[in-house]
Amino acid sequence: MFGYVLITLIALSLAGFVLGRQRALAAVSGTAANLHSLPNYHGYFIAAWVGVPALVLVLVWLLFQGSVIDVLLMRSLPADKIAGLSQSELALLISEVKSVAGGAIFGTPAAHVVEAAERYNAWQSIARWAMAAAAIALALVAMLIARARIAKDFRARQGVEHVMDGLMIFCSAIAILTTLGIVTSLAIEAYRFFQLVSPLQFFFGLNWEPQIAIRADQVTAGGAFGAIPVYVGTLLIAFIAMAVATPIGLLSAIYLTEYASPKVRAVVKPLLEILAGIPTVVYGFFAVLVVAPAMRNFGQAIGFDIAPNSALAAGGVMGIMLIPFISSLSDDAIAAVPQSLRDGSYGLGATKSETIISVLLPAALPGIMGGILLAVSRAIGETMIVVMAAGIIASLTLNPFEPVTTVTVQIVTLLIGDTEFDNPKTLAAFALGLVLFLVTLCLNVIALRIVQKYREQYD
Amino acid sequence: MNDATGSVNAGIPLSAEEMSKIAPGLAHDIKIKSSDVEVHYGDKQALFDVNLDIPANQVIALIGPSGCGKSTYMRCLNRMNDTIDIARVTGTIEIDGVDIYQKKIDVVELRARVGMVFQKPNPFPKSIFENVAYGPKIHGLAASKSDMEEIVVESLTKAGLFDEVKDRLEAPGTGLSGGQQQRLCIARAIATKPEVILMDEPCSALDPIATAKIEELIDELKQNYTIVIVTHSMQQAARVSQMTAFFHLGYLVEVGETDQIFTNPQDKRTQDYITGRFG
Numbered sequence: 001m002f003g004y005v006l007i008t009l010i011a012l013s014l015a016g017f018v019l020g021r022q023r024a025l026a027a028v029s030g031t032a033a034n035l036h037s038l039p040n041y042h043g044y045f046i047a048a049w050v051g052v053p054a055l056v057l058v059l060v061w062l063l064f065q066g067s068v069i070d071v072l073l074m075r076s077l078p079a080d081k082i083a084g085l086s087q088s089e090l091a092l093l094i095s096e097v098k099s100v101a102g103g104a105i106f107g108t109p110a111a112h113v114v115e116a117a118e119r120y121n122a123w124q125s126i127a128r129w130a131m132a133a134a135a136i137a138l139a140l141v142a143m144l145i146a147r148a149r150i151a152k153d154f155r156a157r158q159g160v161e162h163v164m165d166g167l168m169i170f171c172s173a174i175a176i177l178t179t180l181g182i183v184t185s186l187a188i189e190a191y192r193f194f195q196l197v198s199p200l201q202f203f204f205g206l207n208w209e210p211q212i213a214i215r216a217d218q219v220t221a222g223g224a225f226g227a228i229p230v231y232v233g234t235l236l237i238a239f240i241a242m243a244v245a246t247p248i249g250l251l252s253a254i255y256l257t258e259y260a261s262p263k264v265r266a267v268v269k270p271l272l273e274i275l276a277g278i279p280t281v282v283y284g285f286f287a288v289l290v291v292a293p294a295m296r297n298f299g300q301a302i303g304f305d306i307a308p309n310s311a312l313a314a315g316g317v318m319g320i321m322l323i324p325f326i327s328s329l330s331d332d333a334i335a336a337v338p339q340s341l342r343d344g345s346y347g348l349g350a351t352k353s354e355t356i357i358s359v360l361l362p363a364a365l366p367g368i369m370g371g372i373l374l375a376v377s378r379a380i381g382e383t384m385i386v387v388m389a390a391g392i393i394a395s396l397t398l399n400p401f402e403p404v405t406t407v408t409v410q411i412v413t414l415l416i417g418d419t420e421f422d423n424p425k426t427l428a429a430f431a432l433g434l435v436l437f438l439v440t441l442c443l444n445v446i447a448l449r450i451v452q453k454y455r456e457q458y459d
Numbered sequence: 460m461n462d463a464t465g466s467v468n469a470g471i472p473l474s475a476e477e478m479s480k481i482a483p484g485l486a487h488d489i490k491i492k493s494s495d496v497e498v499h500y501g502d503k504q505a506l507f508d509v510n511l512d513i514p515a516n517q518v519i520a521l522i523g524p525s526g527c528g529k530s531t532y533m534r535c536l537n538r539m540n541d542t543i544d545i546a547r548v549t550g551t552i553e554i555d556g557v558d559i560y561q562k563k564i565d566v567v568e569l570r571a572r573v574g575m576v577f578q579k580p581n582p583f584p585k586s587i588f589e590n591v592a593y594g595p596k597i598h599g600l601a602a603s604k605s606d607m608e609e610i611v612v613e614s615l616t617k618a619g620l621f622d623e624v625k626d627r628l629e630a631p632g633t634g635l636s637g638g639q640q641q642r643l644c645i646a647r648a649i650a651t652k653p654e655v656i657l658m659d660e661p662c663s664a665l666d667p668i669a670t671a672k673i674e675e676l677i678d679e680l681k682q683n684y685t686i687v688i689v690t691h692s693m694q695q696a697a698r699v700s701q702m703t704a705f706f707h708l709g710y711l712v713e714v715g716e717t718d719q720i721f722t723n724p725q726d727k728r729t730q731d732y733i734t735g736r737f738g
């Protein structure tokens with residue numbers, strides 16, 4: 001049904017376009033030059049009036065149709081059948097009705113369920129037809145209204161401009177609303193978590209053992225939600241990754257802008273950027289199968305015990321992954337420093353490296369900082385490499401040769417397997433996620449600020 | 460006149476003017492001698508067969524229509540053309556009798572001896588103080604912090620900027636007005652105490668008062684330095700220079716004493732240019 005409605009609306013819009021053109025031309029008896037706006041703009045104007053409001057109506061309708069029918073369904077169930085049912089049992093009943101309505105019948109459903117299913121189907125089809133009727137009626141009415149406005153001096157061009165404005169605002173609103181939605185859902189679940197576990201324990205506890213019994217017969221530890229080991233692990237790995245990525249990325253950017261010949265640059269720059277395109281799971285393989293064993297052998301050779309899962313292996317490989325973030329942004333920043341500054345420095349008798357250190361890097365610093373902060377955000381949010389190479393045990397340590405775990409890894413492990421959304425084990429994931437989100441948000445804001453400041457500098 | 464170590468302040472018995480009174484035209488040693496200088500940018504030739512001797516302790520003005528190769532010639536004198544990949548310089552340029560394009564020449568040291576003020580002001584995004592201190596710092600000219608302060612203040616004063624910025628030496632040099640930035644760049648260039656100063660249109664962004672100050676400075680500097688200045692202002696060339704060289708389409712058309720060039724040019728093109736008939 002939705003498909004048919006959509007096709008009808010598009011057809012009506014096209015008709016509106018043709019109508020608008022014709023009417024506009026008729027208004028000036030065929031001399032387009034006498035119109036305020038070109039005939040096409042009149043066409044677009046009517047087409048927009050026909051299509052947009054009807055389409056919005058259809059979308060809103062579809063958004064609410066399900067829940068409205070659910071409420072009606074609930075109301076219509078016989079009171080004695082739903083008395084004393086809990087929320088989740090009620091939800092179960094509703095979905096049983098729906099599956100019966102869809103024709104999937106297991107065993108013999110109760111009579112009131114079958115009745116409800118029939119009602120449900122009837123309402124569904126009424127709703128569909130009503131939607132189609134409403135949308136087409138709206139489109140036609142809009143077409144009449146818009147058509148009436150077309151005249152010689154009508155500013156259809158500005159009208160179309162407003163429609164374009166609206167379209168763009170709508171698109172950016174989608175992005176913003178999605179972000180808001182994510183934050184709210186995170187915040188709500190995190191709030192529920194903090195009602196079960198005190199924030200004090202979460203933020204200051206040194207022990208992270210979230211495995212608690214879900215069923216009575218399970219044997220687990222008591223469940224401890226001190227997030228400090230997790231955050232320390234995250235910071236340790238991010239630190240190692242940045243210690244690898246920053247110098248290598250920065251120095252390769254300097255090499256590419258200041259030393260490499262255009263030919264070398266044309267080859268090396270894309271090669272470096274390929275690093276950013278490798279899936280992180282592949283980096284994970286690399287860390288587990290190549291780097292970790294190599295480090296372990298090396299450790300054994302010098303009589304040093306390195307765990308098979310270690311922060312160093314994960315952080316080091318993650319650092320390689322981050323190189324292109326830093327090198328690419330720094331490269332742009334250094335290349336954007338005006339040639340006249342280089343000339344000024346060379347003209348005073350500075351060498352190349354003096355020029356780079358005392359003039360280019362300070363001038364490009366904001367851009368470089370932007371790249372570094374972006375890389376830090378990535379390092380904190382990275383999951384796959386850590387799961388594969390650093391393990392999932394939350395030990396509180398700063399030793400890079402020990403296994404550690406990170407926030408994102410814990411979130412994944414908390415949400416895998418038996419989950420139930422009213423116990424602290426599952427909800428803890430949301431608290432972790434919220435804090436992570438806030439941290440990366442702050443970093444991004446700082447990065448944006450710095451990049452902005454840098455843009456203003458040479459204008 | 461200058462010994463090889465570059466200590467330029469020592470042992471000058473007479474000022475340039477006194478010298479020229481005693482022996483006009485012959486008074487000056489040749490500081491820079493260019494023979495058969497040609498410059499190509501890729502396939503395009505920008506300078507043709509330039510032979511020009513620049514006397515020490517004088518001001519020589521390079522004039523000529525836009526694009527005739529004045530900046531290009533000037534950039535040959537401190538090998539700034541080396542920083543342009545496609546630029547190729549042939550011929551010889553000798554400073555104090557030493558070919559500056561031979562292999563063993565240390566370009567960095569050469570540029571310390573031949574300072575340059577660029578056509579467009581290009582202060583570093585650092586504080587005013589650090590801008591001026593940049594050259595002395597990399598060449599180790601100041602033994603102590605107070606030495607450095609002295610150099611900075613002296614250079615800023617000579618460039619006629621000190622009074623305007625003395626309260627904000629820590630403010631960024633890029634925050635100055637265009638004319639102030641240009642004077643900052645002049646201060647920066649003289650802070651390294653070069654023997655030769657190349658100035659590419661140093662006054663193009665300046666008001667008449669600042670221009671007068673710079674011209675005064677040039678006059679004063681020529682006691683100790685050799686100065687090459689590019690200018691589009693005939694009056695300025697006449698006011699500050701003793702020698703004038705006229706370039707046209709990459710050729711050095713005519714060179715001579717400024718008075719002679721302006722009152723009695725030998726070449727038709729020179730005459731047309733200085734009387735404003737083209738360019």
Ligand SMILES: Nc1ncnc2c1ncn2[C@@H]1O[C@H](COP(=O)(O)OP(=O)(O)OP(=O)(O)O)[C@@H](O)[C@H]1O
Binds near residue numbers: 500525528531543545
């Ligand atoms: N970096 C460069 N690459 C290619 N060609 C160049 C470059 N710099 C200068 N040229 C060319 O060399 C010629 C001489 O330029 P130059 O800058 O020396 O002129 P100019 O006499 O200084 O002019 P103006 O008075 O406008 O500063 C011009 O034709 C110019 O296009």
Ligand SMILES: [Mg+2]
Binds near residue numbers: 529
């Ligand atoms: Mg020039």
